[in-house]
Amino acid sequence: MNKIYLDYNASTPIAPEVTEAMRPFLTDHFGNPSSSHWAGQPAREAVEHARVQVADLLGCRPQEIVFTSGGTESNNHAIKGVFFSQRGRRSHIITSQVEHPATIQPCRFLERLGAEVTYLPVDGTGMVNPDDVRGAITDRTVLVSIMHANNEVGTIQPLAEIGRITGERGILFHTDAAQSVGKISASISESGVDLLSIAGHKVYAPKGVGALYIKQGTELEPFVHGAGHEAGRRAGTENVLLDVALGAACDLARSWIGMPTVKKLRDRFWNSLRESFGERVVLNGHPTQRLPNTLNVSFVGRSGAEILTKLEGVAASTGSACHAGSVVLSPVLKAMGVTKESGMGAIRFSLGRSTTINEIEYVIDQLKEIPGS
Secondary structure (H helix, E strand, C coil): CEEEEEEEECCCCCCCHHHHHHCCHCCCCCCCCCCCCCCCCCCCHHHHHHHHHHHHHHHHCHHHHHCCCCCHHHHHHHHHHHHHHHHHHCCEEEEECCCCCHHHHHHHHHHCCCCCCECCCCCCCCCCHHHHHHCCCCCEEEEEEECCEEECCCCCCHHHHHHHHHHHHHCCCEEEEECCCCCCCCCCCHCCCEEEEEEEEHHCCCCCCEEEEECCCCCCCEEEEECCCHHHEEEECCCCHHHHHHHHHHHHCCCCCCCCHHHHHHHHHHHHHHHHHHHHEEECCCCEEECCEEEEEEEEEEECCHHHHCCCCECCCEEEEEEEEEEECCHHHHHCCCCCHHHHCEEECCCCCCCHHHHHHHHHHEEEEEECC
8 A cells, every 4th residue: 555645734654854964852952941050061162053044043032032832832932922021001902713723722722811903814825914903903912823824725825914913013923834934934134023832843853842033122921831941931851852853843843844745746636636526626825825735635525534535545634524424624715715515625735845856647537537537
């Protein structure tokens, strides 16, 4: 059985270069990076070098990078940290209806503590209108959190326009860049964000590591209180092994920005689908402002979950679930106004650095052989 992995938006394999960077910290360099003696010094130097590597990818200062356990923690730290630092003064947060649960759920939690949250709509391509952001801002707005690129459909949000709006009003701007980092430019200067979240396992590093960019001077309550690690932002002995891995992955990612080869494969995949299925397959997400590796399509009138079960050896994701005969669309597809007839057939194919044309052609051939297609 062929095993074809087309779920890179869910998780990436660890790059060989990242594995090699980690190896010395599995065998030799065991010291505590907070220790000043000979055993701790190599660990401290490794963590700070990794911090530089992450900062270089984003175009920021190393001291503006805080290592975390992943994208979820980074989002929680940004959203809760801003809210708690401003509690009693401003408590209004603006986000969108298509955010990852790692953003939506912290906002829901803060609503229980008195926060007011505006969940902005998106258009049929999954894009937020910057004018809606401007119109939602009040004197009590403390934070705008809009993801850089959607994990399901790949739509890239107009961060620069939103950043200009928040900058003019003196409001902090956070973006969940878990899906965009390493695929497209996530330059801090271009986006105008004050806070940016990274997830290691989306950028060919291991699971369990991430980072949060915090613009110098930004007031933020620490995520973990304790001995003052990570410049007082996140207490706890640094995970040297995983920090090194993320640094190496970010250094490697600099040569992959734009992913032209992957984008070419994705477009060929989409063209082949249209040639094979015509109007029975439709694209979900923005036709051009979309991650270069992401192809979310709906097989109209079909069940995406059932199709996936018949694609032997193919790993991909579906955008709906069937329960007792009823179809439940993902919140993202629902917010985009996708109909149940179309949404029930949604499948996300997300390509990666090692995807080949032979794999794409195999999937196309398998899809054409499924009864009813």
